Amino acid sequence: MLLRKIVLTATVVAALLVPATAATAAPDRPATTTAAAATTTTTAAAGNPVIVVGGLIGLSIAYEPIAARLRADGHRVFVYQLPGLGVGDIRDSARAFSGFVDQVRSATGASRVDLVTHSEGGLVSRWYVKFLGGADAVGRYVSLGTPQQGTYVANILRVVGLGSCAGIVACQQMTIGSSFLADLNAGDDTPGALRWTTIRTWQDELVRPVDNATLADGATNVLIQGACPLRAVGHLGLVLDGTAYSVVRQALRGETIRPNCFAV
Secondary structure, eight states: OHHHHHHHHHHHHHHHHHHHHTTOOOTTSOSSOOHHHHOOOSGGGGSOOEEEEOOTTOOGGGGHHHHHHHHHTTOOEEEEOOGGGGOSOHHHHHHHHHHHHHHHHHHHTOSOEEEEEETHHHHHHHHHHHHSSGGGTEEEEEEESOOTTOBHHHHHTTTTTOTTGGGOHHHHHTBTTOHHHHHHHSSOSSOTTOEEEEEEOTTOSSSSSGGGGOOOTTOEEEEHHHHOTTOOOOTGGGGTOHHHHHHHHHHHHTOOOOOOTTOO
16 A cells, blocks of 8 residues: 555656646745735734745645635745755755745844745755754744655655656655765754744655654654544645644744644
8 A cells, every 4th residue: 555655656746847847936035925915914923924845846836725824823924835846955955945034034024934844845944954054043943744864655666666766866865864864863953942843643655654753852743643543634634734733833832732633
């Protein structure tokens, strides 16, 4: 069953690569929210702007549902689509992301931003924080299904005849034991004064083992089924699920994490 999912995922990735790359947002400006639109007058808007950081092959439109929830809660929201849809070197994506954060801070006048990241976007953001000065520009980091310690789904693509991640550099970097992850996780994996939160789900098809989506060194690691054992949420579903969003909301507000098992 897992192999079938891997083959299906690889097929979808291959189908999306060529037509979707042209739609990549320019990395030097906010992708979906202008500075004028972001300056709301709601109470929460006084807090840090929130950047939703997409994952591999993640078109910005796929993150509009969670962006809409954040806006409804009063946040100034920007969506960042990874350059080239994230198939290239994650370190290059992080450098581009650094410029994007500077643009958001300039547009909003904020000294710090909060990050809500999905999948590869969480690794891009962590590289920015750890190696590119982002620790001084980020207040809160929340990841959804990010392979913080790698995933054997990336490793096993070789077994099904797709070579080393079908040549996708970012996939190679997300394999368990990659030099990229060794550098990223060496020493303190949650540097700076940020508040770090990770969210994971047992039904994640792409992050295996599931606990590889966690961080150490003081991070708050939330397993959806730890509080809501009957809640079924997949990898892509993490950006749509109400229970997952209830954790995002609480993390951004600095509240005690109590997942709402009945949220829609």
